Amino acid sequence: MRFMYALKEAISGFRKSKLSSFASVFVLFISLFAIGVFVVTGYNLNRLIKAIKEKIEIEVFLKDGLSNARIDSLLKEVKSIDGVENVIFISKDEAAKIFEKEFGENIFNVLDFNPLPASFKIKLKEEHRTMRGVESVVRKLRQFPEFEDIKYRKTLLNVLERRFKILSQVFLIGGVLLALISILLVINTIRLTIYAKRKLIKTMQLVGATRGFIISPFLIQGFLQGLIAGLFSSFLIYLIVEIIIPQLPDDVIRSVNIPLIFYPLVVFAGCFLGFVGSWISARKYITYKIIA
DSSP: OHHHHHHHHHHHHHHHTHHHHHHHHHHHHHHHHHHHHHHHHHHHHHHHHHHHHHHOOEEEEEOTTOOHHHHHHHHHHHHTSTTEEEEEEEOHHHHHHHHHHHHSOOHHHHOSSOOOOOEEEEEEOGGGOSHHHHHHHHHHHTTOTTEEEEEOOHHHHHHHHHHHHHHHHHHHHHHHHHHHHHHHHHHHHHHHHHHHTHHHHHHHHHTTOOHHHHHHHHHHHHHHHHHHHHHHHHHHHHIIIIIIGGGSSOHHHHTOOOOTTHHHHHHHHHHHHHHHHHHHHHHHIIIIIIOO
């Protein structure tokens, strides 16, 4: 009975402040949509960066004249380094075949000997696919006198980590600001509803209605505003990510994806923002503005 009364009063609040309620729902919808786009972009950017990092390898070139036994020993020692996932040995003959495949020219047609060195291609574990992780492995590799040179894509790693860090900060700040704006809009809408019902609230307090009973309709109103905004924004994001984007021709754009759990989380975020905004407004304006 108490819940039905609160729900009825919450719906009544929508009718009595139609314009402000619509504005609140609309801004919540825009905010949640923008936050959702931030999350989708950040999630897929992280997937792309991880895919690129998976292809980044450390290539170690060996000095000529090493025996097979020493090469096998080096292979085992490199595999034992913390952060190394796998090591592939490429002999001088295999290097010549790779050269011919990539450049379409047999090295022996150009020179009378094979100048290409044998090498190790080192793949790192996921937690070491960072600038710090790669450099820690490289430092240990440089301790081996048998290694002629060590190559890895340092510039690419630096760019990936620096740009991703900047974008993450931008997304975080933008998301927080949009969430605050949403809460402020809900606070303002509930404040107007409280003002419209100030006489009823005063009467209820005089007859001994509890504080929870009085504020519950406003909490439900804020919750419903967030629910409506969350449903619309998650539905729009679903249409874009799951239906529209896959129809585009570009392979990178078509690879955009998001877990299905994301959509109910958007709805939950809308309900949470609406509830928090209404709770702040009800506590502030009923306690101090109406009664005092």
